[in-house]
Amino acid sequence: MIIHFAAGRSLKCKVCMKQFKDVHIYGAHLKCVHLQVKRFQCCVCGHASYKKDNIKKHQEKQGHTGDIVLLPEKAATLEEVERAIEEKFAELLKNRPIYINVHNAITRKRHSGLER
Numbered sequence: 001m002i003i004h005f006a007a008g009r010s011l012k013c014k015v016c017m018k019q020f021k022d023v024h025i026y027g028a029h030l031k032c033v034h035l036q037v038k039r040f041q042c043c044v045c046g047h048a049s050y051k052k053d054n055i056k057k058h059q060e061k062q063g064h065t066g067d068i069v070l071l072p073e074k075a076a077t078l079e080e081v082e083r084a085i086e087e088k089f090a091e092l093l094k095n096r097p098i099y100i101n102v103h104n105a106i107t108r109k110r111h112s113g114l115e116r
Contacts, residue, residue, distance in 0.1 A: 015089050023078065030081050035088065041069040 010019040011026040015034050020026035031037040031050065038048035040055045044064040048071065049055050055068045076084075086093065 014093055015085060027078050027081055030085055034085055035081070037073065039071055039073055041071055043067045043069050 010021050011023060012019050013026070013029060013034075018029065020029065028050075037050055039050050040052045041048040042055050042059055042062075042064055043066040044059070045062070047055065047058050047062075049058070052068060059065070059068070
């Protein structure tokens with residue numbers, strides 16, 4: 001199982017090792033970052049994102065005017081989301097230290113402005 005939770009402790013994502021204190025934020029992290037679920041869509045071009053704010057920024061940058069569409073989402077329990085993560089990242093979770101090192105190197109490179 002991916003989550004490790006006890007009262008007063010944090011939740012830890014086994015894919016990227018990020019820690020969370022709120023189960024709802026942890027679930028949103030799994031859907032947004034690792035499963036890449038899209039919840040909102042630009043009605044002009046169809047660009048989609050998990051976060052509504054990303055669509056607002058997209059529309060401003062592209063000069064699009066119009067509504068932001070809320071896409072239908074299948075309700076899923078945290079356990080179902082975790083199972084989907086385990087299936088998608090099964091091989092990576094077996095070799096997690098290698099994946100984490102590569103992931104961290106890419107993240108550092110992006111945040112330093114070297115990769116665009």
